[in-house]
Amino acid sequence: MKAAVIDSYKQPMPEIKAVALPKVRPNDVLVKIVAASINPIDLKTKDGGLKMLLKYDMPLILGSDFAGIIVEVGEQVNGFAIGDAVYGRVQKNRIGTFAEYIAVDTGDIALKPKNTTFEEAAAIPLVGLTSYQALHDIMNIQPGQKVLIQGGSGGIGTIAIQIAKHLGAYVATTTSAKNFELVKSLGADYPIDYRTTNFAEVLADYDYVFDTRGGKALEDAFSIVKPGGKVVSISGLPNYRFGQEYGVPLWKKLGFRFVTRNITKLEKQTGASYTFLFMKPSGPQLALLGQLIETGVIKPIIDRVVPFADIEEALTYSQSGRAKGKIILQMTDDSEK
Structure with a gap:
C-alpha cells in the first residue's frame, strides 16, 4: 500500500512510498481509508515536538484520524462487519492514517454518521x-x-x-x-x-x-x-x-x-x-458524536479537500494556521469507494 512516511524527526515533509499492509490483531479491523484529516499533532509528531510524551520508532507513517470501509475483521471482532463504513481516531502508539489502509482496534471506531460524506466524517474524530x-x-x-x-x-x-x-x-x-x-x-x-x-x-x-x-x-x-x-x-x-x-x-x-x-x-x-488534555480515543464517544451529527446538532467544517498525492501542499497550508475548520486528505478516488 502507499503511505506518507518519515524516516527521522524534523524531516521537512513525509515521502509517499510503498509499505507493507498493517497486521490485523484479534480485536482489529482493517480499514480501506477513504479520507483522513490533518491535525496540528501530526506536524508536532513529524518535528519531534512530542518526544517527551511519545517516542516513535522509524520509519513512521503519520496521521491520526480517518474514515473508510472495513475490508477485514479480526477473529475476535463483534459488532462490525466487512463493508461497514466507519470513522475513528487511532491509539497514539498505532498512528498511520496517511495511508491506504489502517489496522485499528474496534474500541476506537464507530459507524460513520449516515448523513456525512467520508470527507466530512474524517473531519470529526480527533x-x-x-x-x-x-x-x-x-x-x-x-x-x-x-x-x-x-x-x-x-x-x-x-x-x-x-x-x-x-x-x-x-x-x-x-x-x-x-x-x-x-x-x-x-x-x-x-x-x-x-x-x-x-x-x-x-x-x-x-x-x-x-x-x-x-x-x-x-x-x-x-x-x-x-x-x-x-x-x-x-x-x-x-x-x-x-x-x-x-x-x-x-x-x-x-x-x-x-x-x-x-x-x-x-x-x-x-x-x-x-x-x-491528552485526548483518548473512544468508539462510544464517537458514536455519541455521530448521533449529534445525524440530528443536526453539530456539523463538520471543512476548509479544503486535498488529494493524497498533494500531501505536502496540505501540510504546508496547515502550518500556515489560516485554515477555517479542517483540511482533509482524499485517500481514495470517488470511483474506488
Missing part, C-alpha cells in the same frame, strides 16, 4: 473527541455557564463552539474579524478579534477556558476565570497531575512540575485549576 472530553468530561459544562474557546475558526474551535452551545454554555471565542460570521453561525455569542483586542481585558468571571494556544494566552486565561473555574489546555505543558494520571516515570513527572511552575503559581493565586 477534534470532536478532544472538544467533548474537554467541555463535557473535564469541565462538565452546565446550562448558563460561560466558556472562552480560543481559536474559534480552527479545526478544534469550530467543533468546540457547537458542543459548548449544545451543553448550554455562553460562548466567547477568539478569531480574526473576517471569521466573525463563521463562528457566530456555529453559535458563538461573543467573538473577539485577537488582532485588535486582548481577551483578558474584556472578559471576566468566566467558568472555563478551553486553551488551544498555550504560552501567554494560557497564562492570561487565569485572569478571567472565577475561583473554582477550570482552564483546560491542549497546547500548554503537561503538569504533575497529568504525570500521575498517565503513570509516566517519576523523572518526567518532576520535569512537568518544573516547567509548569508558573501555571501552578497561577492556580494558587486564582483558585482555578489547570488540566492538560
